[in-house]
Amino acid sequence: METNKMVETYYKSINWNAIEDQVDKATWEKLTEQFWLDTRIPLSNDLDDWRTLTPEEKNLVGHVFGGLTLLDTLQSQDGNDQLRKDARTQHEIACFNNIQFMESVHAKSYSSIFSTLNTDSEIEEIFDWTDHNEYLQTKAEIINDLYQNGEPLQKKIASVFLETFLFYSGFYTPLYYLGNNKLANVAEIIKLIIRDESVHGTYIGYKFQLGFNELSEDKQTEIADWMYDLLYRLYENEEKYAETLYDGIGWTEEVKTFMRYNANKALMNLGQNPLFPDTADDVNPIVMNGLSTGTSNHDFFSQVGNGYLFGHVTAMSDEDYNIGLDR
Template structure:
């Protein structure tokens, strides 16, 4: 039988739980969200929920089989790399923010949903592979991604920031909410920067009417990442604004700004090297490199904007200013040209609502 805590603590409770005198966790009240944006983002995320099983990927087999082996390898490596990054974000990215200092209960709830969707994203790439590739090629794809040294260096950067004061010299000297802001900024660099850059090969092929259903999954992921980057960037801005009232934190935030600038520049350099290396596996994809690098810069600058200051990406120079119109047109997340209502659901799929019939409907 449960103890009636209104009558005091049970005998021996203080010896077993000497620190826990009541709970510090309060019930989250969604009737009074901390900020209106919290409820808006919750509603947006829940209405956007999707699963990869709803997309008819087998329709892409014909165009996939027409691609040369090198191009297939480039696409496969980009998606396997994204799987690895999504796994990192699901296990460490959003979860490290959930109970961090300065995070409100409503923000924590939204971050929990983000964590779940990152796992869905990682799952979606396996759905693509199981449709387009034999088992041995799938094993090869994941092995290659797991052994990618440049990708591993990027992941080391994220893990260092997410684990905070355990490793990072800058984080070791930051007070709680400021350390949370640093983690949020790092998360945005993954959500708005590296994820989007990895989508390029599929978007490029979709512009040529190839892998259009795979591109629909990518657009669903982009729709989620747009919300994630915007929302987590908003948490960063909120923490920065709240700290602005304290003169003692001015130096700390100057260091945070330098950290963000340096990180965007460093991630750009590593990802540029990756693109130049693995796009060269295909004569077709080799020609994509200049535009892919423009897209890389575009996404770096988008990450800076989501953090509230485009100057965070000022060291990228002209990269991002001349992305091809073809790729920019593929960034729309409401493309439904591949599906009718009955055959499958694409990125513009909307679940129908039910309304009771009334006598007036027959007039």
């Protein structure tokens, strides 16, 4: 009887009983625990609120969500694909697979909002605006160029800046309306997305810090200088983007404060010192109230909200940028 001979390993099975980095396991569990789909949120319940908005406000909401769709598309189609190539462990690859899928869920969620609130011609205008807005396209180009051509640590910096900073010029709008007791179901989707992005930004920031801490002091200084230069470049463009969105409605300066606050959070995720003086106390309290409003709880059997499916979407605070993963 011929015995099986040992051969050189061609392809290695992932073994979840032999974890190299416990943060991978904790992140996987957090990501799967938070799983959700936009189809379970009754967006049509927001139609009465939608009808009370002015044409300018409706236009703002559409363009904001169009911009967010573009960024989530970038993350799902290119960002996570590139980050996965530099993974340290097989379990990290599994986490990126999950993150990539959820970014696709995020992008689809905005289309669900459009199909509920907007006409076909309005949806067409939103995507045309998104595809041709100078500042939106510029930030997509900056980030994607780093994904395609950057070094591994540069890719991680770009991803954290996108998820913890650049999204927030758009998140401001639904959070503002939620703080004013409007568009609660739309905002419920946004809060689920924010909850996901908090995990993504923290996890990728942690992986950045592992690599960063292995560098020489001179190389760390070089990377840190490059990081802050990139942030300045992105912030300058984001200011102009915010102006195109919010000047007509008078919210621009408040949005910029919110942006700076979240830029600091991105730096914190990367283990760096904050750049801007803005704190939570400087952010419009209506928006902070929107962040801290608990999830709705819809009918348990037909139209269920995330309160039934996933527990509470709890208040966002400084600690939300540390999701409890052991460092």
